[in-house]
Amino acid sequence: MPIEPQIKRTIAFVDGQNLFYAAKHAFGYSYPNYDAICLTAKICKEKNWEHIQTRFYTGIPSPADNPFWNHFWTTKLAIMGTRQKVYIFTRPLRYDKQTITIQGGQTQKGIVGQEKGIDVRIALDIVRLARENQYDAALILSQDQDLTEAADEVKHIALEQDRWIKLASAFPVSPTCNNRRGIDKTDWFLIDQNIYDSCLDPLDYRLKKNP
Numbered sequence: 001m002p003i004e005p006q007i008k009r010t011i012a013f014v015d016g017q018n019l020f021y022a023a024k025h026a027f028g029y030s031y032p033n034y035d036a037i038c039l040t041a042k043i044c045k046e047k048n049w050e051h052i053q054t055r056f057y058t059g060i061p062s063p064a065d066n067p068f069w070n071h072f073w074t075t076k077l078a079i080m081g082t083r084q085k086v087y088i089f090t091r092p093l094r095y096d097k098q099t100i101t102i103q104g105g106q107t108q109k110g111i112v113g114q115e116k117g118i119d120v121r122i123a124l125d126i127v128r129l130a131r132e133n134q135y136d137a138a139l140i141l142s143q144d145q146d147l148t149e150a151a152d153e154v155k156h157i158a159l160e161q162d163r164w165i166k167l168a169s170a171f172p173v174s175p176t177c178n179n180r181r182g183i184d185k186t187d188w189f190l191i192d193q194n195i196y197d198s199c200l201d202p203l204d205y206r207l208k209k210n211p
Contacts, residue, residue, distance in 0.1 A: 002164040010049040011135040012040035013122050015142035016058030026172040027193050037086055038199035043170055049137050054086050057118050059093035076205040091117050123150035130154045137166040151185040172196055
């Protein structure tokens with residue numbers, strides 16, 4: 001049996017849009033108000049893992065499609081990129097007409113932003129960095145079941161390399177939250193509101209200027 005390392009080098013993989021919608025559903029927040037680096041470092045501390053890097057992934061709309069959210073994400077990521085232990089990956093957010101459910105169970109046509117390739121990029125990085133022995137634990141802030149195959153592949157890598165590797169998915173939950181399922185074949189870490197609120201971003205990038 002592989003020996004469990006005393007110091008567990010941990011890389012966090014954050015799906016920014018997935019985290020936002022989970023927090024919106026669990027806590028009612030209307031915009032991505034989290035500090036992803038603080039949040040992943042705090043979870044690692046809770047688990048007694050060594051936080052060595054946060055990798056953040058998100059789609060961004062073009063200025064022509066949505067100037068408000070383009071400004072929000074461009075500004076937020078520019079500030080995030082000045083900090084240590086962070087890697088940022090972005091893709092264009094594409095808008096398509098879809099049928100959406102509104103209050104009362106009724107449906108209507110609406111324009112919905114769709115990420116293309118974010119889950120693939122996260123999966124590739126999880127697998128590649130495991131194969132390169134860059135981490136002992138992967139902390140994945142997402143509930144995207146498309147990442148299950150990446151988790152399965154990392155387990156095969158652990159067998160091939162005869163070493164201990166842990167995968168965990170972390171996501172916001174509340175008493176009224178229905179989706180309490182993490183990524184299959186990973187450990188699940190439930191982010192309650194106390195943990196989440198302790199890592200709010202002090203800046204509001206919805207404003208044109210911050211103090």
